[in-house]
Amino acid sequence: xxxxxxxxxxxxxxxxxxxxxxxxxxxxxxxxxxxxxxxxxxxxxxxxxxxxxxxxxxxxxxxxxxxxxxxxxxxxxxxxxxxxxxxxxxxxxxxxxxxxxxxxxxxxxxxxxxxxxxxxxxxxxxxxxxxxxxxxxxxxxxxxxxxxxxxxxxxxxxxx
Amino acid sequence: xxxxxxxxxxxxxxxxxxxxxxxxxxxxxxxxxxxxxxxxxxxxxxxxxxxxxxxxxxxxxxxxxxxxxxxxxxxxxxxxxxxxxxxxxxxxxxxxxxxxxxxxxxxxxxxxxxxxxxxxxxxxxxxxxxxxxxxxxxxxxxxxxxxxxxxxxxxxxxxxxxxxxxxxxxxxxxxxxxxxxxxxxxxxxxxxxxxxxxxxxxxxxxxxxxxxxxxxxxxxxxxxxxxxxxxxxxxxxxxxxxxxxxxxxxxxxxxxxxxxxxxxxxxxxxxxxxxxxxxxxxxxxxxxxxxxxxxxxxxxxxxxxxxxxxxxxxxxxxxxxxxxxxxxxxxxxxxxxxxxxxxxxxxxxxxxxxxxxxxxxxxxxxxxxxxxxxxxxxxxxxxxxxxxxxxxxxxxxxxxxxxxxxxxxxxxxxxxxxxxxxxxxxxxxxxxxxxxxxxxxxxxxxxxxxxxxxxxxxxxxxxxxxxxxxxxxxxxxxxxxxxxxxxxxxxxxxxxxxxxxxxxxxxxxxxxxxxxxxxxxxxxxxxxxxxxxxxxxxxxxxxxxxxx
Numbered sequence: 001x002x003x004x005x006x007x008x009x010x011x012x013x014x015x016x017x018x019x020x021x022x023x024x025x026x027x028x029x030x031x032x033x034x035x036x037x038x039x040x041x042x043x044x045x046x047x048x049x050x051x052x053x054x055x056x057x058x059x060x061x062x063x064x065x066x067x068x069x070x071x072x073x074x075x076x077x078x079x080x081x082x083x084x085x086x087x088x089x090x091x092x093x094x095x096x097x098x099x100x101x102x103x104x105x106x107x108x109x110x111x112x113x114x115x116x117x118x119x120x121x122x123x124x125x126x127x128x129x130x131x132x133x134x135x136x137x138x139x140x141x142x143x144x145x146x147x148x149x150x151x152x153x154x155x156x157x158x159x160x
Numbered sequence: 161x162x163x164x165x166x167x168x169x170x171x172x173x174x175x176x177x178x179x180x181x182x183x184x185x186x187x188x189x190x191x192x193x194x195x196x197x198x199x200x201x202x203x204x205x206x207x208x209x210x211x212x213x214x215x216x217x218x219x220x221x222x223x224x225x226x227x228x229x230x231x232x233x234x235x236x237x238x239x240x241x242x243x244x245x246x247x248x249x250x251x252x253x254x255x256x257x258x259x260x261x262x263x264x265x266x267x268x269x270x271x272x273x274x275x276x277x278x279x280x281x282x283x284x285x286x287x288x289x290x291x292x293x294x295x296x297x298x299x300x301x302x303x304x305x306x307x308x309x310x311x312x313x314x315x316x317x318x319x320x321x322x323x324x325x326x327x328x329x330x331x332x333x334x335x336x337x338x339x340x341x342x343x344x345x346x347x348x349x350x351x352x353x354x355x356x357x358x359x360x361x362x363x364x365x366x367x368x369x370x371x372x373x374x375x376x377x378x379x380x381x382x383x384x385x386x387x388x389x390x391x392x393x394x395x396x397x398x399x400x401x402x403x404x405x406x407x408x409x410x411x412x413x414x415x416x417x418x419x420x421x422x423x424x425x426x427x428x429x430x431x432x433x434x435x436x437x438x439x440x441x442x443x444x445x446x447x448x449x450x451x452x453x454x455x456x457x458x459x460x461x462x463x464x465x466x467x468x469x470x471x472x473x474x475x476x477x478x479x480x481x482x483x484x485x486x487x488x489x490x491x492x493x494x495x496x497x498x499x500x501x502x503x504x505x506x507x508x509x510x511x512x513x514x515x516x517x518x519x520x521x522x523x524x525x526x527x528x529x530x531x532x533x534x535x536x537x538x539x540x541x542x543x544x545x546x547x548x549x550x551x552x553x554x555x556x557x558x559x560x561x562x563x564x565x566x567x568x569x570x571x572x573x574x575x576x577x578x579x580x581x582x583x584x585x586x587x588x589x590x591x592x593x594x595x596x597x598x599x600x601x602x603x604x605x606x607x608x609x610x611x612x613x614x615x616x617x618x619x620x621x622x623x624x625x626x627x628x629x630x631x632x633x634x635x636x637x638x639x640x641x642x643x644x645x646x647x648x649x650x651x652x653x654x655x656x657x658x659x660x661x662x663x664x665x666x667x668x669x670x671x672x673x674x675x676x677x678x679x680x681x682x683x684x685x686x687x688x689x690x691x692x693x694x695x696x697x698x699x700x701x702x703x704x705x706x707x708x
Contacts, residue, residue: 080198082402083319083321083322084398084402086318087318087394090394115318118318141177142171142174143170144170144174146311147438148436148438149317156311157311157441157447158441
């Protein structure tokens with residue numbers, strides 16, 4: 001049961017991340033690597049106890065047809081200064097209309113959370129050693145932003 | 161200029177609070193060096209050879225007198241009484257204390273300034289034509305568009321962790337004074353069928369692999385500016401290389417994909433954004449434009465007898481005017497540029513007192529605003545011709561009347577090995593040695609337009625690739641050497657300089673420049689400028705002379 005921040009609250013998640021590529025016969029409540037899931041898509045399609053995760057170079061286009069069957073999608077940040085998954089989040093939410101939990105995994109640290117949130121990531125599985133309460137408070141370090149984003153589709157200039 | 165409303169102000173204040181917290185956590189040992197490095201870089205703070213260096217954003221180079229006075233105060237109280245104008249129209253402090261940076265940022269926020277995204281792998285300060293709004297060759301004022309881009313790029317949550325730094329330049333004039341062809345994105349205001357829109361270039365840049373950027377969108381309607389930029393940045397953020405920092409700029413991606421394929425990829429992404437909520441509204445364009453209306457010009461004649469008389473009577477004034485004053489769109493007005501290229505002072509360096517003096521002069525002569533240029537000088541954009549003589553006399557008294565704008569001694573130069581930890585070699589002493597060798601003003605005027613650009617390393621902050629003469633510091637087994645190239649140019653005919661041959665020791669560089677100049681003077685026809693002679697005769701005569 002990993003501890004995550006979900007929609008601003010610290011909570012235990014039913015879903016854990018599986019980093020290895022093997023598919024266990026009794027797998028349940030796990031996020032599988034996208035590649036593993038795609039290889040077994042016929043078997044796994046429609047199972048809402050199985051989620052997936054994309055690495056930073058994972059292309060969301062590959063799961064375009066299945067996106068809304070997942071309860072949880074993970075996005076892996078290999079380092080906190082790699083921003084590729086921020087674009088993946090935008091595509092999943094804005095282009096494909098994904099409504100479920102979108103979780104940052106990997107090197108997830110408090111100073112990046114606010115940006116992730118604005119890109120549509122609503123859950124955070126923090127890196128080792130990160131303080132969950134302090135991280136939660138950093139989600140709101142800015143109260144206003146200029147851009148049209150996933151969390152605020154109207155840019156500031158249409159609201160000011 | 162653009163005036164912050166409550167939203168803009170709130171953002172910079174929240175940034176000060178956030179950065180203060182990050183600094184406190186670092187000092188308390190709660191943030192690692194690596195983590196804090198990335199965080200402080202997004203606020204312009206480098207840890208350099210001798211001290212931290214803080215780069216303060218001057219959006220598209222525009223400063224009010226209140227901001228100049230605040231910069232003077234900060235320079236005096238938090239630093240050693242001098243600062244440095246950069247080639248991105250910003251201002252750098254060389255000796256701030258790491259623990260005082262949050263206080264400096266709070267001071268800056270009080271005059272609507274900040275250091276946001278002045279370094280790090282994110283979208284940097286947007287730059288523009290220093291003559292925007294007053295140039296005679298202008299299609300449209302670029303500044304409202306720069307401000308719209310500034311706001312869009314400030315804290316863009318998706319594009320704060322790009323593969324590499326990202327620089328955007330905009331020009332609204334026919335003559336390109338913003339070097340848009342050597343930027344990650346270059347934007348030109350262009351006319352098509354009576355409508356003004358944008359031509360968009362992507363993948364230009366200097367650095368290790370200099371590239372003149374290709375046009376990827378010949379015409380873009382104005383309202384689509386921000387959605388189109390978002391599409392470019394998303395393609396770059398996803399597909400730009402991250403495995404090798406020397407291959408991570410967008411120019412490498414555009415080249416690898418080919419400009420056609422890159423443009424198609426951007427177009428595809430853009431179709432999902434086009435006409436969406438981020439499409440600019442007329443109200444927003446008008447709101448920002450209203451900040452850049454013309455000042456209250458007087459209705460004047462262009463023929464100003466007292467100005468003409470001063471030109472005839474005072475040769476030194478005439479020499480300054482012939483180089484440092486440009487034509488203004490309004491009759492009776494002129495654009496005057498203060499060159500910060502006094503021999504013996506590092507190019508672009510300015511003291512606290514000079515900053516205050518510039519503020520006083522801007523108040524008195526130029527509607528209270530100035531522009532920092534990418535050549536590291538300062539422009540007073542709206543001076544009455546009848547005031548030019550008095551302005552010049554005041555500049556003489558403050559050691560700011562160098563009459564060398566655009567001449568060989570108006571050298572663009574990075575801080576180099578004296579300050580910068582990335583540098584392979586020093587650049588400031590090289591600039592000074594050249595300035596000392598060429599100390600005869602008549603001779604310099606005879607040579608005419610000649611840009612020398614010096615960078616202390618491959619990162620090319622001194623834009624050496626586009627100098628008529630480019631000088632690059634290189635490291636050879638721990639020793640400082642200098643590679644010299646010839647024939648680069650900026651403006652409309654941007655060209656990359658060609659390397660002359662094996663590099664030189666520092667003390668040889670002034671004589672090498674002399675040999676290049678001699679080659680030019682012997683070969684030139686009539687009034688031909690250096691670059692035109694070079695384009696006619698090619699590299700060989702220069703090479704033969706220098707290595708004879």
